[in-house]
Amino acid sequence: QVQLVQSGAEVKKPGASVRISCKASGYTFTSYNMHWVRQAPGQGLEWIGMINPSGGSTNYARKLQGRVSMTGDTSTTTVYMDLSSLTFEDTAVYYCARDRGTMLRLGYYFDYWGQGTLVSVSS
Amino acid sequence: DIQMTQSPSSLSASVGDRVTITCRASQTTSDYLNWYQQRPGKAPKLLIYAASGLQSGVPSRFSVSGSGTDFTLTISSLQPEDFATYYCQQGSTTPLTFGQGTKVEAK
Numbered sequence: 316q317v318q319l320v321q322s323g324a325e326v327k328k329p330g331a332s333v334r335i336s337c338k339a340s341g342y343t344f345t346s347y348n349m350h351w352v353r354q355a356p357g358q359g360l361e362w363i364g365m366i367n368p369s370g371g372s373t374n375y376a377r378k379l380q381g382r383v384s385m386t387g388d389t390s391t392t393t394v395y396m397d398l399s400s401l402t403f404e405d406t407a408v409y410y411c412a413r414d415r416g417t418m419l420r421l422g423y424y425f426d427y428w429g430q431g432t433l434v435s436v437s438s
Numbered sequence: 439d440i441q442m443t444q445s446p447s448s449l450s451a452s453v454g455d456r457v458t459i460t461c462r463a464s465q466t467t468s469d470y471l472n473w474y475q476q477r478p479g480k481a482p483k484l485l486i487y488a489a490s491g492l493q494s495g496v497p498s499r500f501s502v503s504g505s506g507t508d509f510t511l512t513i514s515s516l517q518p519e520d521f522a523t524y525y526c527q528q529g530s531t532t533p534l535t536f537g538q539g540t541k542v543e544a545k
Contacts, residue, residue: 412481422528422529423534424487426484
């Protein structure tokens with residue numbers, strides 16, 4: 316069965332960086348794009364960006380470009396999201412999500428999600 | 439960017455009620471419009487993809503209508519497990535964008 320298992324909660328100070336991992340299993344890792352979505356406390360969902368694990372190409376939200384980086388390791392079927400220069404506004408639950416839509420040429424949509432990783436930015 | 443607007447932001451309903459949530463896009467989504475359900479403390483769950491596809495395992499009481507820029511999610515007979523927040527998401531172009539959510543609460 317498809318599983319996306321994320322790394323644990325992080326507490327960071329403003330200005331620091333964080334790396335979150337998302338280990339995929341139960342499917343062909345390189346066949347599906349992976350996206351990252353975040354949710355600030357009590358707020359809605361915000362798209363961060365995506366990575367094609369096959370070739371490594373990425374596409375980031377304009378708002379976070381320059382601070383976000385996504386990479387994939389095909390040997391461990393894991394994708395990583397790095398976010399630098401953290402501010403209080405980056406406090407959120409971060410989700411990885413598998414994109415089935417582009418695989419089926421039905422746009423972008425997410426059929427499996429990780430359990431979420433809480434990143435707290437606090438001084 | 440395509441802006442997604444849901445209405446209402448919240449609603450109160452009882453088990454057995456028919457519930458309707460609307461989602462409007464600022465420009466056409468080419469019918470790449472998806473719906474998710476999120477229960478508190480949980481990851482979102484895909485309900486509907488590409489405007490009309492019912493995700494495997496999702497009960498048939500969930501249905502959708504609409505095209506282009508205006509879409510509706512209907513729950514025909516609300517069940518206890520349906521009290522949650524619902525999000526629409528356009529899957530047409532990046533940046534991908536979500537509606538602000540509709541919270542369905544018990545009356």
